[in-house]
Each structure stands twice: as C-alpha cells, then as structure tokens.
Amino acid sequence: MNEADIQVLATIRRTEVEGESSDRTTIESHAEKYWKYLEDWSDSWTRLVDTGFIAGDDSGYKLTESGRPLAEKFYAERPDYFWYYYQHYYPAAQASKAHSELCVRVYGRNLTQEGQADMDSLNDLIAYLEIRKDDRVLDLGCGAGGISEYIADETGAHVTGLDYAKSAIDVAMNRTEGKRDRLTFVEGDMNALEFPKHCFDQVISLDTIYWVADVDQALASIVRLIKPGGKFGIFITNSPLTDDGPGACEPRGTWIAQSLKRLGLDFEAHDYTENFLLFWPKMKEVVMDLYDDFVAEGNEVIFDSFMLDADGDYLPAAAAGKLRRYLYIVNVSVS
Numbered sequence: 656m657n658e659a660d661i662q663v664l665a666t667i668r669r670t671e672v673e674g675e676s677s678d679r680t681t682i683e684s685h686a687e688k689y690w691k692y693l694e695d696w697s698d699s700w701t702r703l704v705d706t707g708f709i710a711g712d713d714s715g716y717k718l719t720e721s722g723r724p725l726a727e728k729f730y731a732e733r734p735d736y737f738w739y740y741y742q743h744y745y746p747a748a749q750a751s752k753a754h755s756e757l758c759v760r761v762y763g764r765n766l767t768q769e770g771q772a773d774m775d776s777l778n779d780l781i782a783y784l785e786i787r788k789d790d791r792v793l794d795l796g797c798g799a800g801g802i803s804e805y806i807a808d809e810t811g812a813h814v815t816g817l818d819y820a821k822s823a824i825d826v827a828m829n830r831t832e833g834k835r836d837r838l839t840f841v842e843g844d845m846n847a848l849e850f851p852k853h854c855f856d857q858v859i860s861l862d863t864i865y866w867v868a869d870v871d872q873a874l875a876s877i878v879r880l881i882k883p884g885g886k887f888g889i890f891i892t893n894s895p896l897t898d899d900g901p902g903a904c905e906p907r908g909t910w911i912a913q914s915l916k917r918l919g920l921d922f923e924a925h926d927y928t929e930n931f932l933l934f935w936p937k938m939k940e941v942v943m944d945l946y947d948d949f950v951a952e953g954n955e956v957i958f959d960s961f962m963l964d965a966d967g968d969y970l971p972a973a974a975a976g977k978l979r980r981y982l983y984i985v986n987v988s989v990s
C-alpha cells in the first residue's frame with residue numbers, strides 16, 4: 656500500500672475518533688497535519704474503494720472489516736507529520752555539522768537533541784533520580800540516543816532507549832556498537848510498552864510525554880515498569896494558549912500533574928520556567944544564524960521545524976505569559 660493510501664486510511668480513522676463527519680471534505684481538512692509529508696490523496700479514494708478497504712462515496716466514507724484494522728494501526732503509528740519528521744530528522748541531524756553546532760550553542764553539548772532539555776537540566780535530572788552504576792534506566796522517546804548514551808557514560812547505569820522512529824534506533828545502535836554491555840535501543844511505542852513489570856529503577860521522559868494517546872493509561876503503564884522505590888522523571892513544557900481552566904499553568908495544575916494526582920502517585924514538581932524563558936529566543940537566534948549552513952547541507956527542513964516550534968507555539972506562549980516548564984519526579988511507592 657502506498658503512503659497516500661496509508662494517510663487517507665489513518666485520517667478516516669481520525670475523523671471517527673474525533674466524532675466528525677466522514678465526508679471527503681472533512682477528511683481532507685486534516686491534510687495539513689502532515690505538513691511537508693503530505694502525499695497526493697487524489698487517486699486514493701477510488702483505489703481504497705476498489706481494494707475493499709473503504710466503502711461509500713465523497714458524501715461519506717466508512718472503513719470496511721478489512722480496512723479497519725489497518726486504519727487503526729496507521730492512525731496509532733503515524734497520526735500526523737511527527738512520525739515522518741522524526742524518521743527523517745535523526746539520520747540527517749546525526750550527520751549534520753550545522754545541527755551539531757546548534758546543539759553545542761543551545762543545549763551546551765551535542766547529544767543530537769530534539770527536545771528542550773539543556774545540559775544543566777539533564778544533569779539535574781540525573782541527580783534527582785539518583786541514577787547510579789548498574790541501575791536500569793528506560794529513556795522514553797530517546798531519538799538518536801545521545802542523551803541515553805550520556806547518562807550511561809556519566810553514571811555507569813544500563814540504559815535502554817525506546818523510540819517509535821526506526822531510523823533513530825538504527826542511528827543510535829550504530830553509533831554505540833562498542834557499548835552494548837550497558838546501552839541498547841529498541842523500536843517501540845510509548846502507548847504500548849512491552850517490558851515486564853518492575854524491570855527498571857528509573858524511567859525518563861524528556862519532552863516526549865506530549866505524544867501519549869491516553870495520559871492516565873500511559874502513565875500507569877510506565878509506572879508499572881518501575882521497581883518499588885524507583886523514580887520516574889518527566890520534563891514537560893506547558894504552553895496553553897487557549898484557556899485550559901484555572902491553574903493549568905501551575906506546577907500541580909498541568910495536565911500531567913492532574914493525571915499523576917488521579918493515579919494517586921507521589922510526586923514533586925521543579926519549576927524550570929525562569930531559565931527556560933531564554934531557551935526559545937536563543938534557539939531562534941542560533942537557528943537563524945545557521946540558516947545558510949542548513950540549506951547548504953540540504954537540511955532546510957530542520958531549520959523550518961525549529962522555526963515552526965518557536966514562532967507557532969513557544970514564543971507566542973511566552974509573550975502571553977503562559978510558557979511554563981516543569982520537571983516532575985514521581986516516587987514509586989515501596990509498598
């Protein structure tokens with residue numbers, strides 16, 4: 656099946672999930688979610704009807720028995736441009752001189768980062784989680800694994816990095832071939848973790864929890880993997896531009912904090928907002944400075960993506976006084 660048909664099936668499933676009408680115009684209104692990775696859908700409608708994966712016409716399409724499992728799979732796997740973006744991003748970023756310079760200037764060191772945790776934040780996280788030699792750590796959404804590798808090198812812990820972008824896992828595995836005794840990487844989905852109960856001392860999620868499908872379910876399944884007495888560290892940026900209700904920006908009022916409370920988990924929140932307000936202006940300045948280098952390398956999409964984040968989300972939120980960054984440390988009970 657070609658990528659256009661996959662996008663159409665995933666989007667039909669999206670309209671179902673969101674309770675929308677299933678006419679072609681409504682389905683096509685979601686096309687922008689694929690950003691630069693949008694395929695040409697014009698031939699997919701007849702092809703998918705002919706192959707029996709969907710039924711109906713432009714006034715309303717529905718998934719057939721054979722189309723439904725595929726649509727559910729594709730929607731879970733690649734509901735929007737992020738999956739496509741990360742598949743492209745990590746191999747390109749790992750090989751990019753401009754990206755390496757960006758990481759040094761913005762984060763303080765090149766670990767092929769894609770999130771918002773600079774080196775001070777990362778070192779704080781290691782300290783709060785008390786990661787020690789031989790601990791077993793899971794890094795959720797590890798990307799190309801530079802952060803996992805840094806933690807393993809600094810602490811002597813055994814780190815497993817997990818990411819849904821296969822290309823990122825390949826990059827990480829190749830780069831760390833000589834460190835397999837304490838560093839490994841697996842392709843997997845944060846929403847469907849397949850590790851045994853209590854097999855990690857610490858789990859970390861650095862700017863990845865945004866992608867969980869059901870926050871309560873995901874947090875509960877992550878905590879289940881942690882040994883009693885272990886810890887879970889979550890870095891998030893909260894930037895609600897819409898009114899998310901009173902207290903949504905407060906450390907114990909964000910959507911993550913509310914979920915942790917619902918699950919009855921013991922946690923502390925550390926506020927990184929003050930330093931972080933400088934992060935996105937700095938990112939924008941450095942990215943613009945490196946524009947010519949990104950273009951010369953053929954990596955303009957990396958430039959575009961950072962600019963999209965800066966201008967479309969974080970800087971407007973900062974201007975509206977709604978940009979907050981927190982580190983949540985969840986203490987998994989010993990009983």
Ligand SMILES: C[S@@+](CC[C@H](N)C(=O)[O-])C[C@H]1O[C@@H](n2cnc3c(N)ncnc32)[C@H](O)[C@@H]1O
Nearest residue numbers: 741768769770796798818819844845861863866
């Ligand atoms: C903003 S990046 C952060 C990467 C890294 N933790 C860092 O701080 O540089 C988000 C990462 O989460 C991964 N990701 C997104 N959704 C995922 C999912 N459902 N399962 C596993 N990884 C996912 C992406 O591929 C990407 O590597």
